[in-house]
Amino acid sequence: MMKKKLIAALLVCAMCASLFAACTSSGDTASSDASSAITSSETESSQAESSEAESSEAESSQAASSEAESSEAASSEAAPSQAAPSEKPSTPSSAPQASQTPSSNNASASSTVALSTVLDAVKNAYGENYLPSMDLTAEDLKTRFGLNADDYTEAIGQVAMMSTQVDTFVAVHAKEGKAENVVSALNAYRDDLVNNSMQYPMNIPKVNASKVYQKGDYVFFIMLGAFAPDDLLADDPAAVTFHEEQNQIAIDAIDKTLAG
Numbered sequence: 001m002m003k004k005k006l007i008a009a010l011l012v013c014a015m016c017a018s019l020f021a022a023c024t025s026s027g028d029t030a031s032s033d034a035s036s037a038i039t040s041s042e043t044e045s046s047q048a049e050s051s052e053a054e055s056s057e058a059e060s061s062q063a064a065s066s067e068a069e070s071s072e073a074a075s076s077e078a079a080p081s082q083a084a085p086s087e088k089p090s091t092p093s094s095a096p097q098a099s100q101t102p103s104s105n106n107a108s109a110s111s112t113v114a115l116s117t118v119l120d121a122v123k124n125a126y127g128e129n130y131l132p133s134m135d136l137t138a139e140d141l142k143t144r145f146g147l148n149a150d151d152y153t154e155a156i157g158q159v160a161m162m163s164t165q166v167d168t169f170v171a172v173h174a175k176e177g178k179a180e181n182v183v184s185a186l187n188a189y190r191d192d193l194v195n196n197s198m199q200y201p202m203n204i205p206k207v208n209a210s211k212v213y214q215k216g217d218y219v220f221f222i223m224l225g226a227f228a229p230d231d232l233l234a235d236d237p238a239a240v241t242f243h244e245e246q247n248q249i250a251i252d253a254i255d256k257t258l259a260g
Contacts, residue, residue, distance in 0.1 A: 115156045115171045125253040129226040131167035132158035146185040151178040166203045170221040182219040186212045201234040209243035222247045
């Protein structure tokens with residue numbers, strides 16, 4: 001009887017041990033399966049994050065590439081626009097230019113100057129030795145000097161009031177292309193004055209030293225200056241030289257005034 005109870009107890013223990021072992025094995029398997037599942041999930045999550053990161057980087061790279069291309073395109077379009085001004089021919093200036101017509105002494109006027117301004121400069125240069133005081137009219141200029149009003153835009157003239165004095169100053173601003181006509185008329189007057197006129201002996205050197213002077217479109221007849229020293233005789237070549245030097249005073253004043 002005792003043996004049967006013992007055997008029964010042993011069988012019960014054996015069955016319990018067998019059940020325990022089975023439960024333990026099942027738990028381990030389930031735990032292992034759970035761990036594998038967790039590991040697999042983590043791996044998939046890691047792969048998904050990696051894929052998202054790669055996708056983000058790719059999008060950033062594409063965006064940067066697109067911006068770079070846009071920038072290059074903008075620079076390419078801007079370049080011709082910036083280069084265009086340098087290719088345009090410069091517009092020539094339209095400001096009035098001074099006449100470059102050669103004068104009898106290779107001088108030319110730099111700008112338009114009123115003849116009254118020139119006259120004032122000449123008077124100031126001579127001071128009390130400027131003797132002309134009588135103004136000439138346009139008719140006087142035509143009758144006496146052969147100046148045609150169609151050849152000039154402005155003309156003035158002054159002569160000495162006393163008949164014993166020959167001092168004369170004529171200034172003409174010729175029209176474009178008409179300066180030679182004025183020069184010819186004044187030279188004809190001078191030639192007749194030197195060769196055909198009757199003069200006081202003391203005036204002969206001054207008449208012989210008279211000068212037609214051209215500067216661009218400005219033409220002048222000059223017979224001015226102080227009296228020659230008493231020790232210079234009328235037939236002395238030095239007397240003519242003296243009066244030529246006196247006329248140079250007017251020429252210097254004219255050049256300075258017309259040069260501005």
